[in-house]
Amino acid sequence: MEITSVNNPLVKDALKLHQKKYRDMFNLFIVEGYHLFEEASKFDIIKYIFTTDKSIKGDNVFYVTNQVLTKLAKTKSPQKVLCVCHKLKNKDITNKVLILAGIQDPGNLGTLLRSALAFEFNTVILDNTVDLYNDKVIRGTQGAMFYLNILEMKAVDFINEYPEYIVYGTALDGIPLEKIRIQKELAIILGNEGQGLTSKILNKTTNNITIRTNDVDSLNVGVAGSIIMHYVSRLPF
Amino acid sequence: MEITSVNNPLVKDALKLHQKKYRDMFNLFIVEGYHLFEEASKFDIIKYIFTTDKSIKGDNVFYVTNQVLTKLAKTKSPQKVLCVCHKLKNKDITNKVLILAGIQDPGNLGTLLRSALAFEFNTVILDNTVDLYNDKVIRGTQGAMFYLNILEMKAVDFINEYPEYIVYGTALDGIPLEKIRIQKELAIILGNEGQGLTSKILNKTTNNITIRTNDVDSLNVGVAGSIIMHYVSRLPF
Known part of the structure; x- marks a missing residue:
């Protein structure tokens, strides 16, 4: 049987998950494509699978037409599979935390x-960010989100x-990255793309760090955070 | 006088610059917003300025209606200024090169x-990439492109x-980043998001490097390249 x-x-309910309020209400979200389907499969979070690929089999598999799949997908040229997943559960806070x-x-x-995930900051705290379950965020993580402990907290x-x-906060007038003291329990806080961290947060950190550059401009926050995590991952505590 | x-x-010609073929034909491109306008102003590359901001003055300033500005802009909520610029000229090849x-x-x-720019790889070589003058690329550079020597070459x-x-090429089976030998003239090559570098290129490099991660997945190429450039910038040659 194919949903046409x-x-x-089922399709109408899934379509609602394009909106954050319904993702929050039902505690569900959508992932697209084979790679994320494979990753999600490892974590027992898949509720339904919508697909045009008859080689995918299971009790929770629903075959759909191309038209239905295209409607459910947010990408322009979707792959043949898309899953509705349960939101991720919280785990214990790890030694390295990214805020x-x-x-x-x-x-x-x-x-x-x-x-x-790559640099083993296995707990990530989201304070007033774009929704984790936004389709572009999910694509950007390439599945890393399933492996992490991600929670919302100030x-x-x-x-x-x-x-x-x-x-450690991040600020343009902070101490150089190379001066940070590494210890077992360590958290890095990154701020908004335009404004950086609020003074309320900067005043509460142990210290604030900066990455030395040629001074013309600051770095993209994704790059800055990744450089800091890479640096920490290479040092013994 | 205001263009309505x-x-x-002039507006019709500028609109054509949304397409690569016309950017190449006229050797011109568009930048949007105050920040990029300021940056472009430092480099004597601005041909025309279209704006709704009467405080901007000059021989090459054309006042336009909101409707015209919105049509010219690629962003959804454009700032009040947008410039048509001459494409960047090539300069001498610097000691540090990003390919x-x-x-x-x-x-x-x-x-x-x-x-x-932040890590002083002041020459960037583009081999079969997305167009440098694409509006999203320009926004992403935050003006850095004006300061660099960027050229197309295999x-x-x-x-x-x-x-x-x-x-140095980049490859998952490369030597660890920490093993690279720094010398005055040094180039780093990064490859396609999905495929990485071609074997044709990998076979021609002095050596290939990798960034050690927890092994679940590779890094975003923008992050990987930035980590390598940051690492090189911190070492004496």
């Missing part, structure tokens, strides 16, 4: 999650609740 | 140009014509 109508109730306060660009959030609350962590 | 019609010949072979995402190209031709350079 976009008015099919993102105000990141608004989906590409930057995706990139930072991908780098966080940066300032984290600092108050976890005093054992050394917490 | 999108059929005005981009096959980068297709405008955001990645913009980020890499911004990081190249990566392999660069290696043949500049044998004094030590040339």
